[in-house]
Amino acid sequence: MAMTGLDLPLGTPLPSFRLPWGGRPETWSSEQAQGKPLLVLFICNHCPYVIHIASRLAELAKKWQEQGVVVVGINSNDPETYPDDAPEKMPAEAARAGYDFPYLFDAEQSVAKAFRAACTPDIFLFDATGKLFYHGQFDAARPKNDLPVTGADLDAAVQALLAGQPAPSVVQPCMGCSIKWRPGNEPQ
Numbered sequence: 001m002a003m004t005g006l007d008l009p010l011g012t013p014l015p016s017f018r019l020p021w022g023g024r025p026e027t028w029s030s031e032q033a034q035g036k037p038l039l040v041l042f043i044c045n046h047c048p049y050v051i052h053i054a055s056r057l058a059e060l061a062k063k064w065q066e067q068g069v070v071v072v073g074i075n076s077n078d079p080e081t082y083p084d085d086a087p088e089k090m091p092a093e094a095a096r097a098g099y100d101f102p103y104l105f106d107a108e109q110s111v112a113k114a115f116r117a118a119c120t121p122d123i124f125l126f127d128a129t130g131k132l133f134y135h136g137q138f139d140a141a142r143p144k145n146d147l148p149v150t151g152a153d154l155d156a157a158v159q160a161l162l163a164g165q166p167a168p169s170v171v172q173p174c175m176g177c178s179i180k181w182r183p184g185n186e187p188q
Contacts (some may be wrong), residue, residue, distance in 0.1 A: 001048070005122045005135060008165055009089065014038065015114035015129040020106035022075055022090025027036055028102040033070040035128055037161055041168035042112060043103075045093040046084040049176035050142045055123075056149045058098030058140065063156050071101040076112035077120070077180040085180070094106035112185050119176040125157055134160050136171035143182050150153045 017043055018029040030038070043050045043059070056063040061071045073094075079086035086104040094103045115124060125134035134157035157168055181187070 001180045002175060003119050006116050006118050007173070008124075008132060008135050010132055010134075012132040014126045014132070015111065017072065017111045017114065019106055019111060021111065022087040022103050022105040025074075025092060025110035026102075028072060028104055033072075034128075034130075037069045037128050037133075037158075037166045038126045038130075039064060039069055039071045039158070040124040040126070041071070042076060042116065042117040042120055042124075043073045043117070043176075044075045044077045044082075044120045044180075045089055046077075046082060047120040047177040052141065052143045053121065053138050053149050053151070054080075054099075056151050058100070060151045060155055061099065061101055067158070067162055068173075069158060071164070072102060073099060074106050074111060074117075075103065076106035076109050076117065076183040078109075080182065082180045095098075109179075109181060109185055114188070117179060119174055119178055121176050122174045122179075123154060125154070125161065125174040127161055133157065133167050134171065135174070136168070137174050140172070142175065167170060 016030050020027050024080045077085040089105050127133045139150050139152045141147040
């Protein structure tokens with residue numbers, strides 16, 4: 001079921017987290033982005049909204065990383081009910097999509113809760129001091145509309161952040177599939 005991201009005030013502090021890479025032995029910590037802009041993407045393997053933007057997201061993520069933005073993807077879906085999102089399947093999905101950023105697995109779903117993430121994709125851009133700068137859509141393209149996938153909304157926010165400009169004043173919320181919570185683990 002499609003839903004939109006929750007409204008969060010700009011300036012919300014970055015939740016601290018440490019997660020394993022999906023299907024790999026390494027871990028990644030938010031401390032690794034200290035003093036740098038950080039883009040946190042709640043994504044997954046099976047969601048048609050994520051699949052729809054994946055190749056353009058991968059292209060732009062490379063550009064943003066070259067510009068000094070740290071990019072990380074987080075899969076918080078329950079693999080028991082959605083086996084396509086199992087951590088061992090994440091490396092193949094990252095390779096297929098072209099992601100060259102850490103793609104982490106949130107088995108306890110505690111990081112998704114800390115961020116108040118609601119859907120995939122759910123996009124959070126933090127400035128170098130760890131304050132929320134942008135929480136909104138990638139662009140207006142959806143799997144069933146004919147709009148081109150450009151990433152224009154998120155790219156404009158990244159460029160404004162890097163240029164020291166104010167955050168966009170009009171933001172459309174993220175839209176996608178709901179995060180697949182483990183039974184009994186749904187946010188209150």
